[in-house]
Amino acid sequence: MGVLGRCSVRMLLLLVTSIVAGALGQGSDVACNAGLDLEESVAQELASAIGKLKKDGVLTKDFMWGTATAAYQVEGGWNEGGRVPSHWDTFTHTSEAEGRGKIKNNDNGDVACDFYHKYADDIKLMKSLNFTHFRYSIAWPRVMNGSEKNEEGIKFYRDLTKALVDAGIEPVVTLYHWDLPSTLDWRNETVVDAFGKYADLMFWELKDVKYWLTFNEIWVFCKLGYHWGTHAPGVVSDTGHLMCGHNVLKSHAKAYSIWKEFYADQRPDAKIGITLNSEWRAPLDASNPGDVALVETEMDSQLGWFAEPIFGNGDYPESLKAQYGDDMPVFTTEEKAAVKGSADFFGLNHYTSLYVDSTKEYGLHETSFRNGVSIGPKAASKWLYVVPWGFSRLLRYIKARWNPSEIIVTENGTSDEESEDTDILINDQSRIGYYQDYLSEMAKAMMDGVPVIGYFAWSLLDNFEWADGYDKRFGLTYIDFKDPERPRTVKKSAEYLGSLIPTVKAMMGTCKASSTTAGFSYAMTNETTKTEAAK
Ligand SMILES: *[C@@H]1O[C@H](CO)[C@@H](O)[C@H](O)[C@H]1NC(C)=O
Ligand SMILES: *[C@@H]1O[C@H](CO)[C@@H](O)[C@H](O)[C@H]1NC(C)=O
Ligand SMILES: *[C@@H]1O[C@H](CO)[C@@H](O)[C@H](O)[C@H]1NC(C)=O
Ligand SMILES: *[C@@H]1O[C@H](CO)[C@@H](O)[C@H](O)[C@H]1NC(C)=O
Ligand SMILES: CC(=O)N[C@H]1CO[C@H](CO)[C@@H](O)[C@@H]1O
Numbered sequence: 001m002g003v004l005g006r007c008s009v010r011m012l013l014l015l016v017t018s019i020v021a022g023a024l025g026q027g028s029d030v031a032c033n034a035g036l037d038l039e040e041s042v043a044q045e046l047a048s049a050i051g052k053l054k055k056d057g058v059l060t061k062d063f064m065w066g067t068a069t070a071a072y073q074v075e076g077g078w079n080e081g082g083r084v085p086s087h088w089d090t091f092t093h094t095s096e097a098e099g100r101g102k103i104k105n106n107d108n109g110d111v112a113c114d115f116y117h118k119y120a121d122d123i124k125l126m127k128s129l130n131f132t133h134f135r136y137s138i139a140w141p142r143v144m145n146g147s148e149k150n151e152e153g154i155k156f157y158r159d160l161t162k163a164l165v166d167a168g169i170e171p172v173v174t175l176y177h178w179d180l181p182s183t184l185d186w187r188n189e190t191v192v193d194a195f196g197k198y199a200d201l202m203f204w205e206l207k208d209v210k211y212w213l214t215f216n217e218i219w220v221f222c223k224l225g226y227h228w229g230t231h232a233p234g235v236v237s238d239t240g241h242l243m244c245g246h247n248v249l250k251s252h253a254k255a256y257s258i259w260k261e262f263y264a265d266q267r268p269d270a271k272i273g274i275t276l277n278s279e280w281r282a283p284l285d286a287s288n289p290g291d292v293a294l295v296e297t298e299m300d301s302q303l304g305w306f307a308e309p310i311f312g313n314g315d316y317p318e319s320l321k322a323q324y325g326d327d328m329p330v331f332t333t334e335e336k337a338a339v340k341g342s343a344d345f346f347g348l349n350h351y352t353s354l355y356v357d358s359t360k361e362y363g364l365h366e367t368s369f370r371n372g373v374s375i376g377p378k379a380a381s382k383w384l385y386v387v388p389w390g391f392s393r394l395l396r397y398i399k400a401r402w403n404p405s406e407i408i409v410t411e412n413g414t415s416d417e418e419s420e421d422t423d424i425l426i427n428d429q430s431r432i433g434y435y436q437d438y439l440s441e442m443a444k445a446m447m448d449g450v451p452v453i454g455y456f457a458w459s460l461l462d463n464f465e466w467a468d469g470y471d472k473r474f475g476l477t478y479i480d481f482k483d484p485e486r487p488r489t490v491k492k493s494a495e496y497l498g499s500l501i502p503t504v505k506a507m508m509g510t511c512k513a514s515s516t517t518a519g520f521s522y523a524m525t526n527e528t529t530k531t532e533a534a535k
Contacts, residue, residue: 042436047507049446064454065501066133068411070177072109073463077116081152083142086179091232099234107469113461114486123167129498133170135456137177172211178221186244192251199255203263210270214252217277239327246329256342275347275410278303280390281356290358298356311402314340346404349411353390380417380472388437395445406453413458415472426478431493
């Protein structure tokens with residue numbers, strides 16, 4: 001189907017041209033993007049952007065190309081090897097009325113992708129797809145039961161980490177991707193010390209890990225778990241999410257200080273950060289100052305809530321304090337000092353964008369539609385519209401507001417609806433389009449100096465998609481969840497990324513980097529500069 005076939009022939013010609021040009025010392029004379037098809041031009045944009053960041057000394061190692069997963073979404077083995085229940089087990093095992101009914105088809109993660117038993121094959125798969133990095137999370141209830149450590153669970157992560165390193169794949173480890181031991185509660189401050197002990201244990205045990213993430217998407221698990229109650233532990237409350245967020249920030253700062261005090265000196269090439277999720281927001285009407293001002297407020301309510309304390313001034317944004325008044329938790333002076341600057345890099349998960357409409361009341365401010373037209377084509381998940389231009393806006397915004405020294409895109413991807421027609425799911429052309437368009441926008445932001453040092457596709461495997469159960473498929477690999485063996489079938493999008501990675505590498509240095517040096521401004525918050533690559 002042409003996609004890969006056509007590419008390889010043209011790629012070969014291009015490579016020969018560039019090798020010859022390189023040998024003649026005129027590598028930069030190859031006209032960037034001229035005569036290239038979309039796939040090649042995306043690869044060339046990325047090669048130029050990576051080359052620029054290398055030249056500027058921002059990118060000191062090779063660019064990180066990875067896929068991402070999370071323990072509860074893929075592992076299964078929920079009661080094996082001494083693992084105790086997490087609040088997701090409790091939530092998915094209760095009666096329909098209490099929790100299970102909130103999950104599509106009453107699904108659960110008991111078996112999931114059976115990654116617990118199949119990880120060795122999955123590492124071979126990543127290797128064949130040319131990924132250099134793998135992001136996975138540790139299930140806290142697998143490695144600790146109460147305050148004791150569980151050797152068998154720890155051994156699983158030691159073995160997994162070693163198998164990756166042996167295969168030449170760099171591990172990137174998230175400590176918390178939503179599976180809290182069921183005896184703990186994020187609203188209760190006792191969780192802070194418990195998290196510190198857990199983090200310390202894992203730092204000690206997994207000595208080969210160079211990239212640590214404390215938390216994944218605080219906004220999602222606090223808001224959905226303790227405000228709307230659609231995720232575990234299913235708490236519906238006006239202020240639960242605020243307490244949750246507060247204790248998570250303190251737990252994060254605690255883990256960071258343990259790392260700095262006991263590990264950082266011995267492991268100078270290792271880093272620790274956090275992953276925050278954010279949509280981009282554009283004013284519904286760019287000529288309405290109310291809409292333009294609302295962009296910042298709404299960004300504060302999702303990204304600024306956590307990014308401002310960690311990457312900014314150590315405290316919550318003023319707009320949040322104004323909105324919540326006395327309900328907003330307050331940091332002590334010492335806590336502020338501990339939270340401020342507590343990350344070596346900025347992890348970002350991004351999927352989609354929204355409009356904000358200041359003429360609507362609070363709670364109805366955000367919309368995916370302007371005059372009845374959606375902000376982009378809809379994916380399967382009800383919240384996910386495909387808006388590539390929002391990605392570069394968001395990256396530029398993060399640089400302009402917090403200026404982190406390094407950004408790692410720790411998740412990005414799109415979903416397909418479950419279907420009986422597996423051919424459609426495997427021949428996933430729309431996912432290829434999503435990756436091409438989003439990567440092209442990322443490259444543009446990088447050319448403008450946004451320090452992106454790595455990109456992780458969500459996800460390696462179709463998996464347990466939380467409240468959507470197995471109904472929404474985000475994987476580069478198709479899994480038949482009705483088959484007890486959980487067989488994997490590589491999708492077209494996996495082949496696309498697998499061929500893109502070496503193509504980008506081969507194109508490095510074939511083209512002169514030309515920066516457009518555009519910074520961020522709210523004037524850019526609409527789609528007028530939509531890329532020519534986007535279809
Ligand atoms: C916790 O794990 C340890 C080590 O595997 C085991 O000895 C202990 O009995 C476990 N405790 C509980 C409460 O399961
Ligand atoms: C907080 O957790 C501790 C330890 O589990 C418990 O003793 C205490 O009752 C909890 N506090 C609240 C308010 O739930
Ligand atoms: C991975 O890279 C190798 C070497 O460049 C290439 O031969 C192979 O086709 C790539 N894999 C995929 C899935 O494209
Ligand atoms: C988008 O922004 C440009 C420049 O700021 C402005 O001229 C244009 O009217 C805006 N378009 C929409 C649809 O908001
Ligand atoms: C805010 C957001 O987009 N969150 C999504 C991140 O991606 C995962 C994929 O597993 C979704 O579950 C989240 O809803």
